[in-house]
Each structure stands twice: as C-alpha cells, then as structure tokens.
Amino acid sequence: MDYALMFDVLEGGVSQPIKWDKNSLTNDRNIIILDEGSSSLYLWHGSAQGLVARRTALRQAESLKGHGFTVGKSIVGRDIKMLKEIDQRKIGRDPETDRYNEELEEVLNREYKELDNFIISYASKDLEMTPVKTVPKPEQKTEPRAEVKPETKPLVEKIEKPTPITPPEPSQASKSDIPVATEYSIPSKKIEVEKPRVVVKPESKTEAKPVSVPKSSEPMVKPLDLSIQAKIGFVIMGILDHYDDIWISKKEDGAYAVEHMDGRVCEFTISEGKIKFTANSFAGIATNVKTEIQKKFVELSKLI
Known part of the structure; x- marks a missing residue:
C-alpha cells in the first residue's frame, strides 16, 4: 500500500x-x-x-x-x-x-x-465477502444406559484396638562417669609470631620526555583585504539597485555567485587584489541592467 x-x-x-x-x-x-x-x-x-x-x-x-x-x-x-x-x-x-x-x-x-x-x-475497492452457509450437524442418537446401583457399606466399621507400647525406663548415669574439664587438664603453650620485615625499595628517577604536538596540516586562510571587501560590497550595492531579494554564495573554487528569484545575476572572482568578471558573468540578466551595475561599481571604487 x-x-x-x-x-x-x-x-x-x-x-x-x-x-x-x-x-x-x-x-x-x-x-x-x-x-x-x-x-x-x-x-x-x-x-x-x-x-x-x-x-x-x-x-x-x-x-x-x-x-x-x-x-x-x-x-x-x-x-x-x-x-x-x-x-x-x-x-x-x-x-x-x-x-x-x-x-x-x-x-x-x-x-x-x-x-x-x-x-x-x-482508497481501494473493498472486497465483497460472500456469506458462508452453515450446514447443521446430524443429531446423535444416545442409547439408554443401564443404571448401576452403588454398593452399600456399613456405616460403622470395626476398629481394632492398638496394643499399648511401654517405653523403656531411662538409665541414670552416675556423676562419677561424667568427666569434668579443669584448667589444668591442657598445658598452655606460648606461640611466637614472627613480625614481617618491611623492605624499602629505592625510588627510580624517571626523566620526563617532551611531548611533541603535531602541527595542523590545514592551510591557513588569509582574510581578505579591507579594500577587496569594500569592492565586493560595491558589487552588491549595484545589484540591490535592481533586485530587492538576492542570494550570495561562495563556491569551492573561491568564486562568488549572486542569484535572484528568477535565476543568476552575476558571478565574479578575486585575483591579485582585484575583482574580475568573465564574459558570462552577467549572462542571466538584461544588458542594460548589467551596464548599470558595472557603472555603479566603477563609481564606488573611485572612493578608495
């Protein structure tokens, strides 16, 4: 389903x-x-x-x-x-x-x-269930059984009297037959306990080895120069003059892409401290809009 x-x-x-x-x-x-x-x-x-x-x-x-x-x-x-x-x-x-x-x-x-x-x-069509016919079972004829009369037993049975058991008389033991323990019966012995000897081992001096921390192999990403950041902002300001809602992303190769709701606006890269546009950077928009964005970028770049 x-x-x-x-x-x-x-x-x-x-x-x-x-x-x-x-x-x-x-x-x-x-x-x-x-x-x-x-x-x-x-x-x-x-x-x-x-x-x-x-x-x-x-x-x-x-x-x-x-x-x-x-x-x-x-x-x-x-x-x-x-x-x-x-x-x-x-x-x-x-x-x-x-x-x-x-x-x-x-x-x-x-x-x-x-x-x-x-x-x-x-939704799927329900399967129609056909009623199941019930076949009545044939009645079984029961033959009458002969009644069995229970045997009658007498209510009172003879109970034989048990023969009485006479317990044997206990024999009294004389006091002289029971031995009495005294403090002089077992001689006392002195037990000497040997004290364990404590052996003190000399402490072994271990020299601490310096621990080397591996250096990170990831390359350090240098921050962009302030002038480059300003020029990127100039491009964005020129685009915002024509589009209110844009999306900016940075690609794996370092290029910047700007998109609007209907597609791509432009794409540019940074090389040797300059912003570079390719021939297809503004392929997704009208030519007059492209010219105005580039003109705004040039005017703002003169301020730095």
Whole structure:
C-alpha cells in the first residue's frame, strides 16, 4: 500500500505535517508533497515567497528525499529519489513546470483515506465477502444406559484396638562417669609470631620526555583585504539597485555567485587584489541592467 504526506515549510526551516488538502497550495506558502504512489517529492513554491524562503524549503525537501519521514516505527517515503519543483510564477510559461503541475494535480485529485498523523493512503475497492452457509450437524442418537446401583457399606466399621507400647525406663548415669574439664587438664603453650620485615625499595628517577604536538596540516586562510571587501560590497550595492531579494554564495573554487528569484545575476572572482568578471558573468540578466551595475561599481571604487 502506498502512502502520502503533506508538509508546510515554516520560517526557520521547520517542515510541519499538515492535513491533506489541495487548497493548502496558496501563493504565500511553500508546500512539500511526499507521494509514494508516484515515487516523487513535489515542492510547491507560492508566488509570494521570497528567495530565502524558497532556499529553506528546498533544503527541507532534499532532506526528506534522502531519508523519508519517520512516523513511529515506520518510515514514509524512504525510497523516493526524485524531487520536482513547481514555481507558481512559472506555471503557463515553463513546459517542465507545467508537466510537474499536471502530475501534482493528478496526485491531489485521487481518492484517499485519512490515517493517523496526517498520513493518507489511496482508497481501494473493498472486497465483497460472500456469506458462508452453515450446514447443521446430524443429531446423535444416545442409547439408554443401564443404571448401576452403588454398593452399600456399613456405616460403622470395626476398629481394632492398638496394643499399648511401654517405653523403656531411662538409665541414670552416675556423676562419677561424667568427666569434668579443669584448667589444668591442657598445658598452655606460648606461640611466637614472627613480625614481617618491611623492605624499602629505592625510588627510580624517571626523566620526563617532551611531548611533541603535531602541527595542523590545514592551510591557513588569509582574510581578505579591507579594500577587496569594500569592492565586493560595491558589487552588491549595484545589484540591490535592481533586485530587492538576492542570494550570495561562495563556491569551492573561491568564486562568488549572486542569484535572484528568477535565476543568476552575476558571478565574479578575486585575483591579485582585484575583482574580475568573465564574459558570462552577467549572462542571466538584461544588458542594460548589467551596464548599470558595472557603472555603479566603477563609481564606488573611485572612493578608495
């Protein structure tokens, strides 16, 4: 039997199970639908949700996809490996989003049965049970049995009198036959106890050896120069003139990436104390916006 669960991703990165209801998919919520029937985990992003809330919901969905949700001694959705994001703003504009949205509607429109802890199972037709005919057992004829009369015994039986037993007379022992112990009967002996000798061993002097602490092999990360930090801030300020909600991340190779709700804004690296943009740094935004961001960066850089 396949099960399903619905979660509401709250602020702070907490995913809370809620009642199964397709009306919960509103523009101000991030909803996770864990469905064993389609072996998929759907993540609904409401159109009014910001970038930070979307990233938080994505992390929660990734965690559920890898481990499932534990209810008592059972795990719901343990084998789910596919995550499908549905952005409400892209419905009708993106073919992949439309396909995922249609699949989710089919899941939500199925007949289901509510179980404990907000878990639902898909309804199935009950099997009709045919009545079982009972066959009466044939009556067994009992033959009359002959009555057995109990033997009558006399109420009083003869009791033979036991022969009396005469105990033997005890023999008195004379006082002279009992030996009397005196203090002079056993000669006393002196017992000498040898005292143990205490042997004192000389203390052995041990020289303390110096303990060598291995040095950490991890390379020391030098902090960025203040001028470089200021230039990074200039780039961010130029981007904030056009986008109110952005996400900044640092990659493993040291490059910085800036994203907004619809995709990537730019990407740049730091080399020899300078910020360097590549040809594809601003590939995800309009050319005029790119020019204005670079212009703002140049103007602010003249201040240092």
